[in-house]
Amino acid sequence: MELEIHVIHYLILSTVMMFCGIYGFFTRKNLLALLISAELMLNATNINFAVFNRYLFPGHLEGHFFSLFGIAIAAAETAVAIAIIINVYRSFNKILTDDISEMKG
């Protein structure tokens, strides 16, 4: 049995990650969990970028660079989101989305 890794395997992995992220984003109420879910989704796309570049356009670097950009953006986003979450916690003493409804019309 050949144990060669094809593009399809990578894609299965990234799809699973993506839908885990989406599922988590929909169902969890904790802001930190939401953040983690968002990271999962971002990384799923990063994998896709790298994989497609590797298999479809070998010798080019654009996809890799895009993954690097994605990682950088994810880092920045995490920093900002954490800051917001900390401030939300400071002012409301809770980080569950259902409880934060001050601005609800």
Place this chain on the structure above:
Amino acid sequence: MEFTILILVLPAICFPLLALFGMKMPHRVAGTIGTVAIGAVTILSYITALNYFGAGRTAEGIFPTLTPWNIRWLPFTETLHIDMGIMLDPISVMMLVVITTVSLMVHIYSFGYMKGEKGFQRYYAFLSLFTFSMLGLVVATNIFQMYIFWELVGVSSYLLIGFYYTKPEAIAASKKAFIVTRFADLGFLIGILLYGYYMQTFTFTPAADQLMKAGMILPWALGLMFVGGAGKSAMFPLHIWLPDAMEGPTPVSALIHAATMVVAGVYLVARMFPLFIGFAPETLHVVAYVGAFTAFYAATVACVQSDIKRVLAFSTISQIGFMMVALGVCTSMDPHEGGLGYMAGMFHLFTHAMFKALLFLGAGCIIHAVHSNEMSTMGGLRKYMPVTHITFLIACLAIAGIWPLSGFFSKDEILAACFAFSPVMGWIMTAIAGMTAFYMFRLYYCIFWGKENTELHKEHVPHESPLTMTVPLMILAAITIVAGWILPFGHFVSSDGKAYDIHIDTGVAAISLVVALFAIGLATYMYARSSQPLADSLARRFSGLHKAAYRRFYLDEIWLFVTKKIIFNCISTPIAWFDRHVIDNFMNMLAAGTQACGTLIRPVQTGKIQTYTIWFFAGIIILTVILLLAL
């Protein structure tokens, strides 16, 4: 002549300076700034006049029309555009001299008159604003610029009449003046729009093909412009604001409501004179009839008023009527062929500005001395106020038309022009000139001779005014004495622009002199003594007429009836009902509908990020499915 822009710029700077920072300045500084600025403008105007008239005539023997500044401000089409600029021609240069001279005199005079008054700086700021607007009006290069400055003049007049804004009468008077003149300006605006729409130009001298396009509209446009002029110049029946405008400070009355602003209507007719003569002579004659009736009406009312400023106000209305008549009786552009009235009207404008300003400033001195406008508080003041007395007498003689004072010459030219138009008009105007002499000397005797109000004068001894007030009187009196025979006015201003030698028509002059002397004699007989048996018995005999004239023939009441009863009840009330019930309800319905829609769709906005992302994700799936199916 580029420096002429300074004539407008200096007061234009002076107004915001005094208005914004005046309150922080001491009175003396603010007044000095205003006066120095006007002094500089006066000198510049004199230089302009010397240069302009000194530069000589063109080959055709007329003074050229110069436009040292012109900025195309609002272009509509190739020919239709609103410009801002300065135009110099004989009448605008003449007006520059008149306005700046009177304005300077009033500025100096106000130092004494307004001394210690609250809002002294504000007063000088408004004076600057007024001077700026009036100068802009006379140098306007086109009818629209004239209209803009015309309205500015109206605003500054409103501000100055309402200067004592704590006095209810002053507020009412300022509102009345603004509303009445604004109402008349509606006619002016419609006239300008007709003029611009049909001729495709706003200039004073349209080309021949543009005039062809206007055709029958031009007389109507000019007539509507005259309605605006009649409002500003207080022609019957739009005169009602001027007597009330006397609530303002007296120097303001001298500047605005006697010498400069109220002659703007005359200036407007003179400005459009070539068009009137060429294309609307009938309209011009309507101007003459309106002027003649106004002159007569105002003269009758002036004979019975007891407030000295009211007498002067009605005398102003009457004299402006004279100027309008002079312009209106013209039948040709040639001064030898029936165009004499143009020169006569402008000449009378010039001389009247001087002696009427003198009369008002004199009245200001008297009011300053006895603290009242009523004749009953005066009498016998000649002992206390010699300078005021002499200068006031000079002005009275001038307005009555006694040789060799300036009023004689200008009034003689007007009467000659009237006789040339039709003998009836000539005799009517001569009679009104006689009435002028009568009521002016009634005023003079009641103030300076007659029965002295000794009780009041013992309590508070009347005194001569300070030098700042008497020097302007003397200067104006000097001008009044010499202007008639020194100034070859016809050489500067005439209907066709060529030099015209003023020659006294001895017949007309003799008649008018005799009439004036008779009227003065009558006034002397009736009012010079301490008791006035004849005047009293006449007032008793014709008590109805006397009362009607005293109440100004109920013109104010008629206007009030028209506005309050007819316009308010028949037009304004239904419109107000329509506004409150139909328009407001429609708007309320719109608002209620929007609110209902909002309430309906509000639950969609849960405020939870998860809901939104679910919708977002659902949308993506749907889009993907559609795309896949389509492929």
